[in-house]
Amino acid sequence: MVQAYNFLASWQLFPEKGTYEHGERPKSGIYKIEPVADKKELIIHHNWVTLENKAFMASYRINADGDLNDFDNHELADKVQAIFPDGISFEIHFYKKGEVSLHVVHEILPNGYMKITQQGAKEDGTAYTNSEIYHKQLSVLPYSASVSGAVIKATEEGVIKHKALTAMEEQTNMQLDQIRKQIELLALQAHEIQKRKELSLTIYSAKLSFKPNIGQTYYLYEKNDESFILSLVSPKEWGKNGPFKKFVAAVQLLADHTWKEL
Secondary structure (H helix, E strand, O other): OHHHHHHOEEEEEOHHHOEOOOOOOEEEEEEEEEEOOOOOEEEEEEEEEEOOOOEEEEEEEEEOOOOOEEOOOOOOOOEEEEEEEEOOEEEEEEEEOOEEEEEEEEEEOOOOOEEEEEEEEOOOOOEEEEEEEEEEOOOOOOOOOOOOOOOOOOOHHHHHHHHHHHHHHHHHHHHHHHHHHHHHHHHHHHHHHHHHHHHHHHHHOOEOOOOOOOOOEEEEEEOOOOOEEEEOOOHHHHOOOOOOOEEEEEEEEOOOOOEEEO
């Protein structure tokens, strides 16, 4: 089960990144892999919604011991085998009447996405290959995921759940987006305050020969000895041959006694 660790998550489909030779193309999907406590078993749930808004769902268990085991859904397969070559890939072989009816390969890509490749045969016996790309979800939303797999039927309950969950996701995403914008604004304000603080520390360490007034513009210079001095005289007034090493910034004293750069 250690090698299955990277796959234990809820994964959301990138519908535009998939290639489909068989089945209806989905517009959204979720593929969830979770362990069974104290057993070498995995539960795989996959739900998806087609472009025609048909909702489908499937769920099955596999034994992660690498052996050939009985499979409950005999419409799809009689036997199933899950193989974990390493920590970034695993394969499921579904057998029917001694032949592989469906071969599913899961791969963790270098960018952290999961690729699922499904190889099987159509009703007329011709082979097909479907591939899908998923990204890991931060939260689990049990709706919508793959185009082939267990034999399933659209259900009214699935459609109702999908509509409700879609509305819920839109509302929560809107709220999260508002919070994200607030956080970005607070981060920007914090950055500006930090800049004012650093500038203020520099100015209060500088030589002052007068009492600054709030709202007045002053000019900060660096001297040859790398100390600073605040002046009422602008660089333009000093001319090219000013008495200081370099001009730093035009600054203004604010009501909270911090300084901002103009």
